[in-house]
Amino acid sequence: MSTKLYIDDALCNSCGLCLQECGHFGHYQNEKRIKPDNPECSMCYHCYTICPQNAVKLEGCPEVPAFSKELLENINQENLAVFLSYRRSIRNYTDKTLDDTIVKKLIENAKYIPSGGNAHSYEFTVIKSEESKKAIKNELYKIYKKRSSILNNVFLRNIVKPFVNKQMRAFLNDMEYREKIRKLIERLYHGEDPIFHNATVIILIHSKLSIPTPKEDCVLAGYNITLMAQALGLGSCYVTLAQNAINASSRCKKLLKLSPEDNINTVITLGYPAVQHRRIAPRRNKEINWL
Ligand SMILES: Cc1cc2nc3c(=O)[nH]c(=O)nc-3n(C[C@H](O)[C@H](O)[C@H](O)COP(=O)(O)O)c2cc1C
Incomplete structure (x- = not known):
C-alpha cells in the first residue's frame, strides 16, 4: 500500500520534526518541512506518525487515535x-x-x-x-x-x-x-x-x-x-x-x-x-x- 501524504497548512507550525525524522533528510536543505511529493519518499510514514500537530495527513486514510502511554x-x-x-x-x-x-x-x-x-x-x-x-x-x-x-x-x-x-x-x-x-x-x-x-x-x-x-x-x-x-x-x-x-x-x-x-x-x-x-x-x- 502506498498512500499519498499531504500537509494541513492550518495545523503545521513548521517545527521541523518531520524533516529530522525523514530518512531522506539530506535532500531537504533549507526546507522547514517535508515535501509530500518527494520522489525519493520510501513511504515509511515516520513524518506522519511523529507530527505533534497531526498536520501530516494521509489521503483517504481514516484518522486513528494518537498514541497514548496508557495503550x-x-x-x-x-x-x-x-x-x-x-x-x-x-x-x-x-x-x-x-x-x-x-x-x-x-x-x-x-x-x-x-x-x-x-x-x-x-x-x-x-x-x-x-x-x-x-x-x-x-x-x-x-x-x-x-x-x-x-x-x-x-x-x-x-x-x-x-x-x-x-x-x-x-x-x-x-x-x-x-x-x-x-x-x-x-x-x-x-x-x-x-x-x-x-x-x-x-x-x-x-x-x-x-x-x-x-x-x-x-x-x-x-x-x-x-x-x-x-x-x-x-x-x-x-x-x-x-x-x-x-x-x-x-x-x-x-x-x-x-x-x-x-x-x-x-x-x-x-x-x-x-x-x-x-x-x-x-x-x-x-x-x-x-x-
Ligand atoms: C530459522 C529456524 C529454522 C528452524 N527449523 C526447524 C525445522 O526444520 N524443524 C523443527 O522441528 N524445528 C525447527 N526450528 C525450531 C528450532 O529447532 C527450535 O527453535 C529450537 O529447538 C529451540 O526450541 P524453542 O524454539 O522452543 O526455544 C527452527 C528454528 C529456526 C529459528
Whole structure:
C-alpha cells in the first residue's frame, strides 16, 4: 500500500520534526518541512506518525487515535520478558481447526516489522486443506528420497559436488546429515509427519525480490506471527526442512501456485498446542563485546 501524504497548512507550525525524522533528510536543505511529493519518499510514514500537530495527513486514510502511554501500560518490561522467555517451538498440535480470521489476524500483524529499505516485499501462502498438505508432503518425500540416494552414493556425490552451493557441499560430506535424512524419509514412509508435525496450518513467507533484505524481512515477519500466535494461545514452529526442499523444486512451487522467482524464506507451522510448557528453558549467557 502506498498512500499519498499531504500537509494541513492550518495545523503545521513548521517545527521541523518531520524533516529530522525523514530518512531522506539530506535532500531537504533549507526546507522547514517535508515535501509530500518527494520522489525519493520510501513511504515509511515516520513524518506522519511523529507530527505533534497531526498536520501530516494521509489521503483517504481514516484518522486513528494518537498514541497514548496508557495503550502500552499492560506491556511493561517484566510482562514482555516473561512473554518472550516462555515462547517455545511447538511440534505437537491438537486436531482443532484454526479459523481463517485468526490466520488473517496473524498475517495482519506481521507487516509491522522493520523492513530493509521499507520494501516489505514479503508475501504469504497459507496451506490449510488436508489435500494440499498431503500433496506437498508427498513431494517432499520424493525430494528427500532422491537427496538420500545421492548422499549415500560416492559416485553421485562427486558428480553433483560442482553444481551445488557451499552449504549443500558441506552436507554432502556430513555423515550426521546423511543419517538425519535417512531417518526423515523412514518416518515419512511410515506416514509420520516429521516436517510439519501434523500442524493445522502451514504459513509460507516468500519474496520475489533479491534486494534489499528479503530473507531477513521474511524471518522477521514470521517472528511477529509466532509471537502473536503465542498471545492467542496457539503454538508455532519454524521449519527450514521444508523451505530448502521447496525452493529447490519447481514441482513443489507449481503445487503451491508460486512462480519460480518466489523464494521461500520462512515456513511456520501453526495450531493449537497439545502440550503445555511449564517453565523457562535455561539459556547460556551471552558474552557482550563491549567497546
Ligand atoms: C530459522 C529456524 C529454522 C528452524 N527449523 C526447524 C525445522 O526444520 N524443524 C523443527 O522441528 N524445528 C525447527 N526450528 C525450531 C528450532 O529447532 C527450535 O527453535 C529450537 O529447538 C529451540 O526450541 P524453542 O524454539 O522452543 O526455544 C527452527 C528454528 C529456526 C529459528
